[in-house]
Amino acid sequence: MSDTIRRTGSCLCGGVQFEVHGAPLRIGLCHCKDCRKASGSVYSAFAIWPREAFETTGIVSSYGTRSFCPTCGGRVAWVDDNEAEVMIGSLDVAPTDLMPEYELWTSRRETWLHALLGTEQFEHDRPTANAAELPPPRPLSDAVAGD
Template identity: 45%
Template sequence: MNKEYSGGCRCGAVRYTLQGEPFKAGLCHCTECRKETGSAFLYYADWLPSQILVSGDYATYEGRSFCPKCGSTLFHLGDKQAEIAVGSLDEAPAALMPLREGWIKRREPWLVAVVGAGQFREDTDV
């Protein structure tokens, strides 16, 4: 049986379900991701677009989607991937270990590298 993940926004107006496992998981320390999350980095995981089902109305700004009611960061839906903000999942996904870190030149000096994860000074697709 395929693994299923579910998640959504803080107020419950937007919900999503993911079928199967992601093909990539990581952390991004770039300026845009920091501003999007209001944190030091974005923890994300990527599924194929065919693996996500979304219900509810969400807003999108420059490709980044969020709940227009509560403001929760949710996902980036593209033609090749559905990038999910892992913090929006209902259950803490301990098994989704970040395997890459992008924009480490902007990683806070008090954060240590994720052991075993690829380290990319800037773009994570290098």
């Protein structure tokens, strides 16, 4: 992906709009309780950009680290000093070319969902260590059989 890529998105009512520029740092799926409750779905699909690549307009409310539109309740982003996490479903153009690279909280994945082929599988949170220090991902055959 090129750094010149510009993607736009919004909440459900359009009162909060955002833009992200360039390639995301990483793309994933999460099955944790917080993502399930916040989305109302059995997992969330998201992409994370550097904080400086994210811009927003409109008024947002927040609950913990999650921001949302106070009018429609639509999730906008999770933003800290370094990164901005955007739900892939909130982007204006669908389908996108954003393919998940990993799954989080697979220990909570529904039994009728299978591991996404070709992705790293993490039973809980993704380790934050330097990638060179990370243990190798579980083989996909173990992730499917063990979860």
